[in-house]
Amino acid sequence: MVDSSTLLIIVTACGGLGIFLLGLIIMTNGLQSIAGDALRRAMLRFTKSPYSGAASGAFMTTMLQSSSATTVAAVGFVGAGILTFSQSLGIIFGANIGSTVTGWLVALFGFKFNLGTLVLPFIFFGAILKLFAKDRLASVGFSIAGFGLIFVGIAMMQEGVSGFENIITPDILPQDSIVGRLQLIAIGILVTMITQASSAGVAATLTLLYAGAVNFEQAAALVIGMDIGTSVTAVLATIGGNLNARRTGYSHVVYNLFSASIAFILITPYVLFWEYMKPDALAQNSEIALVAFHTSFNILAVFIILPFTNQFADFIKKIVKEKKNIFINSLDDILLKEPRLALNGLLQSVNKEFIAILGHINTIIHDNPTSARMDIKKLQNALDETHSFADKIHLHYKDGADWDYLVSIIHILDHLQRLHERCEEEEDRAVAARKTKELDDIVKLLSKTIVDIIHYNETNQWHKAKQSSKKVASLIHKKMHNYRKETANKIARGEIDVPEGSDRLEAIRWLRRVSIHIHRINHHLNNAILASGK
Numbered sequence: 001m002v003d004s005s006t007l008l009i010i011v012t013a014c015g016g017l018g019i020f021l022l023g024l025i026i027m028t029n030g031l032q033s034i035a036g037d038a039l040r041r042a043m044l045r046f047t048k049s050p051y052s053g054a055a056s057g058a059f060m061t062t063m064l065q066s067s068s069a070t071t072v073a074a075v076g077f078v079g080a081g082i083l084t085f086s087q088s089l090g091i092i093f094g095a096n097i098g099s100t101v102t103g104w105l106v107a108l109f110g111f112k113f114n115l116g117t118l119v120l121p122f123i124f125f126g127a128i129l130k131l132f133a134k135d136r137l138a139s140v141g142f143s144i145a146g147f148g149l150i151f152v153g154i155a156m157m158q159e160g161v162s163g164f165e166n167i168i169t170p171d172i173l174p175q176d177s178i179v180g181r182l183q184l185i186a187i188g189i190l191v192t193m194i195t196q197a198s199s200a201g202v203a204a205t206l207t208l209l210y211a212g213a214v215n216f217e218q219a220a221a222l223v224i225g226m227d228i229g230t231s232v233t234a235v236l237a238t239i240g241g242n243l244n245a246r247r248t249g250y251s252h253v254v255y256n257l258f259s260a261s262i263a264f265i266l267i268t269p270y271v272l273f274w275e276y277m278k279p280d281a282l283a284q285n286s287e288i289a290l291v292a293f294h295t296s297f298n299i300l301a302v303f304i305i306l307p308f309t310n311q312f313a314d315f316i317k318k319i320v321k322e323k324k325n326i327f328i329n330s331l332d333d334i335l336l337k338e339p340r341l342a343l344n345g346l347l348q349s350v351n352k353e354f355i356a357i358l359g360h361i362n363t364i365i366h367d368n369p370t371s372a373r374m375d376i377k378k379l380q381n382a383l384d385e386t387h388s389f390a391d392k393i394h395l396h397y398k399d400g401a402d403w404d405y406l407v408s409i410i411h412i413l414d415h416l417q418r419l420h421e422r423c424e425e426e427e428d429r430a431v432a433a434r435k436t437k438e439l440d441d442i443v444k445l446l447s448k449t450i451v452d453i454i455h456y457n458e459t460n461q462w463h464k465a466k467q468s469s470k471k472v473a474s475l476i477h478k479k480m481h482n483y484r485k486e487t488a489n490k491i492a493r494g495e496i497d498v499p500e501g502s503d504r505l506e507a508i509r510w511l512r513r514v515s516i517h518i519h520r521i522n523h524h525l526n527n528a529i530l531a532s533g534k
Helices: 004-046 050-064 067-079 085-098 101-110 120-132 135-164 178-195 198-211 216-237 243-277 286-319 333-337 339-365 376-391 401-425 427-435 437-458 462-493 498-532
Strands: none
Touching: 004 050, 004 135, 050 067, 050 085, 050 286, 067 085, 067 243, 085 243, 085 286, 101 198, 101 286, 120 135, 178 198, 178 216, 178 243, 198 216, 198 286, 216 243, 216 286, 243 286, 333 339, 339 376, 339 401, 339 427, 339 437, 339 498, 376 401, 401 498, 427 437, 427 498, 437 462, 437 498, 462 498
């Protein structure tokens, strides 16, 4: 049985950890509201290579105190085709370095100064700002309050752990051997999976180390496990996700296992180095030594892996192969946390679907098709999933450019669905148009325009695609009246029978409808691009 005093110690320590986590969440949310979009834009601007990506990822994670926010941004950029997968890996590697900053805050200020009481006015001031201020100032208040709660949590953990001196000691944990360190790494992984935040586990480990409940080697092994634990959480979060999200998740696992292997090898040399510098240096500065170890092995791993980023990316691509349905690889619910990133992924999907339909139309109206037929059912499934994803993005007209962006994509999806129906239900109309000599000029013009539009879209010449589609839609509309009149006259003169005449009339109607939908899609694509700011 656990006596009441021991239970109180456990509850206090757990409560402190909970307050620390709460403070970290509040501070992160506040920081993201203050500078999230600006930091993402800056990260994109400076990410030209894996090296600059690593610096950007480290800086963004440091500023936002959230490696998950950095990872989501990287996935969104790749999903929207703005960054290559190799470039995004630099951001992911750098995020690991940025995530070590919380440990430095705890080690430098959490133990050296008794801030638990001193920060209470900051929490009050931050709460007042959150309640009575608006917009950015309210977010500043949220960040201040969260920052204060972090140190209140640390103080409570210290209070609770101080009572563990006779309950938890280094002797009851796995011994300092290869097997023992591996067992502690497993415990570290488990802690991170439970808390969903490696920062909380590192803070708790620092507190145990400060209280003497664990020795340095044990603490180092626990921290290595916590680093691995973040990647396990990332993989679980990407189950059922899109290609880029899954590749990102597996990249986390492989890279963190790589960095953990380096760290595992370095534990003993690192301890010997401190002992060589000064016999008591490690014991007197154990908390600083631990966060320095955490930061050092992450930096070292980044410098080792960066020259081989392309090879690493190829390896991950072999592990996580592309889905058969390539139209929706850019969609994942993880992107819904950032509407602009979700919209970017959505735009990439609808554009892929549009180009596929254009290629299919060109195939069925042209005697010498340059594009293969698409799988109608497969594309319908992709359209359905794209619609479902768009339904999950909830905005308001006050959201400005993002609102216009979403509305434009909704219009595109509507016309894509109608164009798909023209291909699915009325392909015989396309065959009739191809076989009717009087429609040769129109069919050839539409075919050429489709080829041009595909080229313009693939080269981001959206305005030219809009102009070209408008021109052909207008021309078909003008020719339709005379063609219908001539067809009716031929039926009356007995040159063609009624069924053939009806097929011809349906053929020109089909061409007109198709040209209108193509033009409207290009019109809304152009608007979506303008709203996206690309």
